[in-house]
Amino acid sequence: MTYKYTITGMFCDGCRTKVEKTLNAMEGVEATVTLDPPIATISMQKPIQTTDFQEVLTAAGKYSIKVFNPNDLKLPVEEVAVELPKNAAGKYYCPMFCEGEKVYDDAGDCPVCGMDLVKAPDLDSAKLLFTCPMHPEIVEDHPGACPICGMDLVPMEPKDSEENKAYNELWSKMKIALLFTIPIFIISMSDMIPNNPLTKILDTQTWNWVQLVLSLPVVFYACWMFFVRAWKSILTWNLNMFTLIGIGSGVAFLFSLVGLFFPDIFPDEFKTHHGTVHLYFEATTVILTLVLLGQLLEAKAHSRTSGAIKELLKLAPTQATIVNDGVDKVISIHDIKKGDLLRVKPGDKIPVDGKITTGESTIDESMISGEPIPVDKKINDDVIAGTINGNKSFVMVAEKVGSETMLSQIVQMVNSASRSRAPIQKVADKIAKYFVPIVVLASIVTFIVWANFGPEPALVYGFINAIAVLIIACPCALGLATPMSVMVGVGKGAHSGVLIKNAEALENMNKVNVVIIDKTGTITEGKPSVEKVFSTQNNEAELLRNCASLNQYSEHPLAQAVVKFAKLKEIPLIEVNDFEAISGKGVIGTVSNDKVAFGNKSLMEQVGATVTTELENKIIAEQKLGKTVSYIAINSVALGFIAITDAIKPTSVAAIEELMRQGVEVIMLTGDNENTAKAVAQELNLSSFKAGCLPEDKLNEIKRLQAEGKIVAMAGDGINDAPALAQADIGIAMGTGTDVAIESAKITLVKGDLQGIVKAKNLSHAVMKNINQNLFFAFFYNVLGIPIAAGILYPFFGILLSPMIAALAMSFSSVSVIANALRLRNVKL
Structure with a gap:
């Protein structure tokens, strides 16, 4: 069966x-x-x-x-775009994602590609510990006095990170490898010196034994891990870079052992004029040492690629000052609870998300939003963890702590995105699947061709060039080309206020040719204010009371503007029954036994309200001035309107102009009326817009554009935008918007500014350009390097590539890819 x-x-x-x-x-x-x-x-x-x-x-x-x-x-x-699970923090993963999202509890090497597993950063800032400078055995989790001598406890230095441990371990092995490899190299190269001075001390055979002894610590200690990985790769048939290194250097070492112990079994062309066999202890140890050097440099570079997450983690302070009954006390940030009152002193980092309750200040939010201009804050204004207070002191109430803070969510998003897998990676994956067998076959062919057609000593030439082919090939450069660029690019975006959910979104943003934008909260400030209340019966106060009472149950920015305006007018709100929010239209309910409807013209039609021509004309006149106008109907009769203004963000015009300059079509879809939408579109020089859009209309418009082959990005900030954000190829949420919108989007703009779309587009272009450079370098390196190592230049120029030079080139190929990815940190967005 x-x-x-x-x-x-x-x-x-x-x-x-x-x-x-x-x-x-x-x-x-x-x-x-x-x-x-x-x-x-x-x-x-x-x-x-x-x-x-x-x-x-x-x-x-x-x-x-x-x-x-x-x-x-x-x-x-x-x-499929791969990303690590949210619980991967502090665990180990393969930087080439050989096993998708799989993570390991302990350090080691990848069972597929053999590379060192990398530790995913712990997303919680480390708990600060305190110790006594006189009695280091005293360790406390809070500041205070030493119980022995009474001195103030001081913060302990943080321990070495996992990356530093890995680097330090490799550096220790590197020192051992260099200590023994350099003498071997000197002994071997001394044959090139006329009247070799070393042979006056010991004969050639004895020096060969010295080379063997010196090579043992390099092969069996400093670089033994490469052979373990190679053997494991062969057993599991997951052939990788270490398969080639293990075979190449292993064959050279075993050949040298046999040549040292049993020289008589070799033909004369393998022997020196002293009668001893040409040994390759120096090639073995130099190759392994250079590969170790590559691993060392790679470990250092890996720690730099995850630097964005480390820098974000450093933004969170370790301590805070809590105010209890008017008394200030320093506590650990981990001990803060919701509702705690915290004092933030001049120059302090804000410990958690919350609101100012007493005082005012200027706060530097550049590390979160990417904008260098400090923001003025007063009572009831929101403050964000990790931002820096200016030169005034204030008291705030803690509203979001621990993993709930915006900083923690940013770190989580950056961590997930930087370790996700972009679709372009499939190119490298397809090649890598056949890479090692092809290289081994090329090595065998190289030996056969040289042994049969090469000049004397043909077997020696064939042997050396076959090893060089094995050593120079580097599948890791292919594997690292994409993930390194993604990791650095996502970190760069986070520092510029552009949060990217995964690598697929980062790649696809570069292909976007249509951007759809909402109006309220996206193009405009999202902070509407009531400008006029009009009643046909000259009872504006009563009309405002009914509307404000109805809108107190709504989260919509326009509703909040009406409620705020009523409170400023000191108009009391009353109870409402049968409240219902109708998406894209408005709200209805029963106020003092009257059925009240507040919303757009579609809502008036739905509730069957009559609108006089005079009232309609007044509304149209307001709309042509760019104002949003909501009808007010009581018992199915329209009795007035409320005109609301929402200023266009200063950066919206410049951002839209830049997107259009880059060839991106910008379309505004809004639930507002035709007249208001047209006035806004004219101010922004938009050639295309649609008014009166319900959530399903935005969704259908995106589907229509996608059916035409367009790559669509949608920017929005409200609950009603969530379906369209999810449907778009790239959903872009304003960080100032609702949680539902942010959850539905693939990119979040912390500042809620259209300029962020330009930054996201520029970042995507820079990352994809960087990835293509890396892939080209990796392909070009192998396509050029393998034939040269095989000896293709020898018939024309007499050039052969030493296996040691091949090892140096192989080691630096991966490092070069990482170094190129690191250039993204300096890209201007």
């Missing part, structure tokens, strides 16, 4: 191999698994339930299996 099943959760050939082995380990099962398409063809001796297959796959990883359906293949497996 043979059946087909669809497998989800596979992202590379390593995943495919693991799934196939897991299924074949089941009794009576023969399985063949393909990655593209992601199908398992399973032959079984007796019927097996799909749940049984699922049980063994769940134990192997986050894989799912179901009976094959042709519709499952509509989306290629490589299009």
